[in-house]
Amino acid sequence: xxxxxxxxxxxxxxxxxxxxxxxxxxxxxxxxxxxxxxxxxxxxxxxxxxxxxxxxxxxxxxxxxxxxxxxxxxxxxxxxxxxxxxxxxxxxxxxxxxxxxxxxxxxxxxxxxxxxxxxxxxxxxxxxxxxxxxxxxxxxxxxxxxxxxxxxxxxxxxxxxxxxxxxxxxxxxxxxxxxxxxxxxxxxxxxxxxxxxxxxxxxxxxxxxxxxxxxxxxxxxxx
Amino acid sequence: xxxxxxxxxxxxxxxxxxxxxxxxxxxxxxxxxxxxxxxxxxxxxxxxxxxxxxxxxxxxxxxxxxxxxxxxxxxxxxxxxxxxxxxxxxxxxxxxxxxxxxxxxxxxxxxxxxxxxxxxxxxxxxxxxxxxxxxxxxxxxxxxxxxxxxxxxxxxxxxxxxxxxxxxxxxxxxxxxxxxxxxxxxxxxxxxxxxxxxxxxxxxxxxxxxxxxxxxxxxxxxxxxxxxxxxxxxxxxxxxxxxxxxxxxxx
Ligand code: HEM
Ligand code: SF4
Ligand code: FES
Numbered sequence: 001x002x003x004x005x006x007x008x009x010x011x012x013x014x015x016x017x018x019x020x021x022x023x024x025x026x027x028x029x030x031x032x033x034x035x036x037x038x039x040x041x042x043x044x045x046x047x048x049x050x051x052x053x054x055x056x057x058x059x060x061x062x063x064x065x066x067x068x069x070x071x072x073x074x075x076x077x078x079x080x081x082x083x084x085x086x087x088x089x090x091x092x093x094x095x096x097x098x099x100x101x102x103x104x105x106x107x108x109x110x111x112x113x114x115x116x117x118x119x120x121x122x123x124x125x126x127x128x129x130x131x132x133x134x135x136x137x138x139x140x141x142x143x144x145x146x147x148x149x150x151x152x153x154x155x156x157x158x159x160x161x162x163x164x165x166x167x168x169x170x171x172x173x174x175x176x177x178x179x180x181x182x183x184x185x186x187x188x189x190x191x192x193x194x195x196x197x198x199x200x201x202x203x204x205x206x207x208x209x210x211x212x213x214x215x216x217x218x219x220x221x222x223x
Numbered sequence: 224x225x226x227x228x229x230x231x232x233x234x235x236x237x238x239x240x241x242x243x244x245x246x247x248x249x250x251x252x253x254x255x256x257x258x259x260x261x262x263x264x265x266x267x268x269x270x271x272x273x274x275x276x277x278x279x280x281x282x283x284x285x286x287x288x289x290x291x292x293x294x295x296x297x298x299x300x301x302x303x304x305x306x307x308x309x310x311x312x313x314x315x316x317x318x319x320x321x322x323x324x325x326x327x328x329x330x331x332x333x334x335x336x337x338x339x340x341x342x343x344x345x346x347x348x349x350x351x352x353x354x355x356x357x358x359x360x361x362x363x364x365x366x367x368x369x370x371x372x373x374x375x376x377x378x379x380x381x382x383x384x385x386x387x388x389x390x391x392x393x394x395x396x397x398x399x400x401x402x403x404x405x406x407x408x409x410x411x412x413x414x415x416x417x418x419x420x421x422x423x424x425x426x427x428x429x430x431x432x433x434x435x436x437x438x439x440x441x442x443x444x445x446x447x448x449x450x451x452x453x454x455x456x457x458x459x460x461x462x463x464x465x466x467x468x469x470x471x472x473x474x
Contacts, residue, residue: 002427002471010430011400011440012467081440085398088332088439094233094246095299095325099397103444177443183465185458 011084012181014077019178021074026171026200028067033207040214042221043136043144050129050143075114082107102173109170116163123150136222148222151215161209168205172198227253228320232267234279235327240335240343246325256316260303261286261293263315279326280339288312288452291387294394295340296327301391301450309389309452329394333401333436346436347388347404353432354425355408357417370416380414383407385453395450398439403447405433406459413466423470430467 007013038046053060102109127133127146134145141148151157176197179185184193214220230251237244251267258266261283268278284292288309295310297303303313318324328336333346372380386407393401409426412418418425441460448457 001474006431007471010467010471011402011434011438012430012464013471015440015464016468081442085400085439085442088399088437089330090332091330093296093299093327093330094235095296095327097299097395097397097446097450099444099446103442104397106442173443180443180457180461181464183461183463183468185461187458 014081015181017077018074018081019181021070021077022174023178024070025067025074026175029167029204033204036208036211039144039147039211039220043141043148043223046144047142071117075110078107078110100173102169105169106173109166112166113163113170116166119159120163139223141222148215148220151212154216157212157216160212164205164208167208168201171201171204175200226256226316228256228315228318228322230254230263230318230321231323233323233325234339236277236279236339237328237336238277238338240337244336254315256314256318258315259286259311260297260313260315261311280337280341282341283311286311289387291389294329294389294391296325296329296394298325301329301394302389302452306449307452307454309387312452329390331390331393331399331438333399333438334390334393342390344388344390346438347390347401349436350401350405350429350432351388351408354421354428355412357412357421359417359420372416376414380411383411383414383455383459386411386451386455387453389452391450391452392447392455393438395446396439396441397444397446398442400441400447401433401436401438402441402460402463403451403455403457405429406457406463407455409463409466410459413462422466423474426463426466426470430463 002010008017035049038049124143124146129143129146130140133149134140134142136145136148139145151160174197176194179193232249232251233246234249235244236247249267249271251263254263254266261281264279264281271278281295282292284290286293288311291309293309293311294302297310297313302308302310303317305313305317326340328340329342330336331342334342334344337343384407386404388404390401390404392403393399396402409429412425413422443457443460445457448455
């Protein structure tokens with residue numbers, strides 16, 4: 001045993017915090033995609049699901065605060081990791097090695113994600129779910145209407161897709177990395193882990209983006 | 224039939240640990256393609272000495288790829304372009320006529336530059352001192368079969384034991400992490416019955432010593448594995464991660 005503080009201050013301990021928190025966030029993102037697919041069932045089904053969630057208050061708040069806590073922990077830990085990594089080589093090489101680009105840009109894709117998520121929360125979590133922004137053809141369609149109207153603007157659709165590209169880049173490396181961090185390595189299954197990681201990341205990226213694009217193209221029902 | 228090539232060397236020259244250092248260009252003529260990389264520098268150094276200039280300082284000892292003393296970045300790759308090959312075992316036939324070769328020291332805060340291409344690897348020694356050994360009184364050699372070791376374990380231990388401590392893994396890592404080196408040392412003993420008594424304290428102490436030296440964290444980029452002249456696998460890192468968790472949390 002090591003004192004818990006010392007364990008999680010160690011390089012491997014920090015990595016494990018980044019991995020566990022990252023994995024929890026990934027699980028949330030998967031659930032979130034499934035929720036978004038409900039958009040194509042129309043406003044009634046989607047809003048009914050939203051109401052079901054709202055009805056669990058204050059339990060919902062506990063989940064939200066927990067998620068925020070996990071997110072902040074991920075951010076602090078990865079920030080510390082990156083600062084230490086920079087410090088470990090102050091002067092770089094003239095001729096750079098060929099580090100895989102997705103690994104190299106983890107801090108950049110992460111920061112892009114952070115900015116995207118802040119904008120995303122302002123747009124959907126902290127905008128009133130009823131009112132002028134929710135009105136579609138004269139009807140107040142609640143959160144469904146808010147989402148529907150939001151994606152009628154091509155610039156927002158493009159911005160959203162960029163955010164998801166950041167997610168795709170981040171998770172392509174991140175998910176396979178979690179396995180290594182927890183000591184799961186096998187010559188036999190590594191290619192499966194790698195493909196799952198890239199596949200899941202690409203799937204999430206394409207899934208979310210496609211929903212936004214389909215709404216823009218008018219494939220989401222308005223009643 | 225010894226072919227000759229001409230090269231331009233772009234070499235990092237740094238007088239002392241504290242001085243700034245800069246690249247200097249050298250034209251090297253009529254390099255025998257069958258000479259080793261270090262022999263090529265030897266010839267250049269003799270020239271420089273005759274001209275009254277400071278020769279290029281570089282580390283070396285065995286010159287047969289087994290001691291881990293040599294090493295430099297050759298065109299951005301530790302030990303040069305050839306896989307599973309130390310710098311001393313690299314030969315000039317790997318290079319083209321009129322090629323420009325950039326030579327830099329391994330760079331990391333924890334292994335500071337002493338002079339030119341020479342780095343101070345004391346941080347590695349400190350990690351070994353923290354636990355990379357077995358502190359049993361072994362007496363005289365036992366009968367070979369008195370401790371049975373399954374062949375796969377013996378092979379694994381041997382593969383890890385091949386690490387020569389050259390620090391190319393640190394040099395190649397975008398984070399200057401020493402995980403591959405430490406993992407090789409931890410695993411070498413963790414795989415053998417003789418290493419079990421101190422297995423837990425060893426992994427804890429060596430990881431903490433590594434952190435204390437200021438090496439970066441592992442981002443699982445696997446550049447270390449690609450650069451290692453002994454083909455040490457990142458499977459060692461996974462195994463050490465697991466061992467550290469077991470020793471740090473579950474015991
Ligand atoms: C939905 C949001 C996010 C998810 C799902 C996520 C997921 C992950 C996962 C699974 C890892 C792998 C941990 C490992 O290497 O074992 C990871 C690593 C990382 N994350 Fe995130 N992350 C998210 C947001 C962010 C944000 C906002 C940042 C930064 C501002 C960030 C920065 C990083 C960095 C730098 C690493 C690499 C750490 C290393 O060097 O190993 N992440 N992330
Ligand atoms: S793991 Fe390979 S690259 Fe690293 S010190 Fe050992 S032999 Fe050198
Ligand atoms: S000089 Fe010994 S390994 Fe190169």
